[in-house]
Amino acid sequence: MTLNINHLTTHYLRDISFTLENENLVILGSNGAGKTTLAQAIVHLLENESITIEDKKVSDLCAKERAKYLNFVPSKLEIFDEYIDVHEFLELSLLNGTPYEEIENVLRRLEIDHLKNKSCSAISSGESQLVLCASALLHNATLTLFDEPTANLDSDKKIKIFELLKNDDRFKIVITHDLNLAFKLGFRVIFLQHGAIVYDGRCEHFFEEENLNRLFGHSIRRVEDFFMVNYQ
Numbered sequence: 001m002t003l004n005i006n007h008l009t010t011h012y013l014r015d016i017s018f019t020l021e022n023e024n025l026v027i028l029g030s031n032g033a034g035k036t037t038l039a040q041a042i043v044h045l046l047e048n049e050s051i052t053i054e055d056k057k058v059s060d061l062c063a064k065e066r067a068k069y070l071n072f073v074p075s076k077l078e079i080f081d082e083y084i085d086v087h088e089f090l091e092l093s094l095l096n097g098t099p100y101e102e103i104e105n106v107l108r109r110l111e112i113d114h115l116k117n118k119s120c121s122a123i124s125s126g127e128s129q130l131v132l133c134a135s136a137l138l139h140n141a142t143l144t145l146f147d148e149p150t151a152n153l154d155s156d157k158k159i160k161i162f163e164l165l166k167n168d169d170r171f172k173i174v175i176t177h178d179l180n181l182a183f184k185l186g187f188r189v190i191f192l193q194h195g196a197i198v199y200d201g202r203c204e205h206f207f208e209e210e211n212l213n214r215l216f217g218h219s220i221r222r223v224e225d226f227f228m229v230n231y232q
Helices: 035-042 063-069 086-091 102-109 125-139 155-167 179-185 209-216
Strands: 002-008 016-021 025-029 051-053 070-073 143-147 171-175 188-193 196-201 220-223 226-229
Touching: 002 035, 016 196, 025 035, 025 179, 035 070, 035 143, 035 171, 063 070, 070 125, 086 102, 086 125, 102 125, 125 143, 125 155, 155 179, 171 179, 179 226, 196 209, 209 220
Parallel strands: 025 171, 025 188, 070 143, 143 171
Antiparallel strands: 002 016, 002 051, 188 196, 220 226
16 A cells, blocks of 8 residues: 655645555644644545545545545544434445445444444444444545544543554554554654644654654653653
């Protein structure tokens, strides 16, 4: 899998260029840095001419072809039919040849099979995140982009989503504020600041003290292999 971003510029992003080749990526940055805007541009929710995947210009792909290569998983489950239940919602994600019976397998894998007949509007935010992850597995795109997949979740659900992101063998881009998640995933890291890339490299180097001080000042403190806000 080869994704190429070539001098992408929008109202929020400034001359973004990088290539992702058979690897996973974490995108970090403060609020307003342009993380979600970048994800939306990659999947062409934000129109542009700067993205190619597998040497094909994303802007030239029809919807079916784009769905084969790319999937964007938002930070919040939004539905337009208040009566649709979880199983019906997941049926809409059966793309790229995924068989119907795989819905049950994915529900069991994420331990949310008890939700399948519940209305999507009646489940909790944490359960919604797991349903979104289930939809990503069923979509089975070449590259999946996850926007804040562990935001506002309790610890057991964070662990479940971490295990999915870490162990599933499909290519993924993970947008997050969670430094501990990024460190444990160990993926390549891009750090955005004011719409520009100010770090692009290995996870191990990103979390070295000198680099953290450069990017965060003294607001982050490392204790063994954990990172926390340095309240004073």
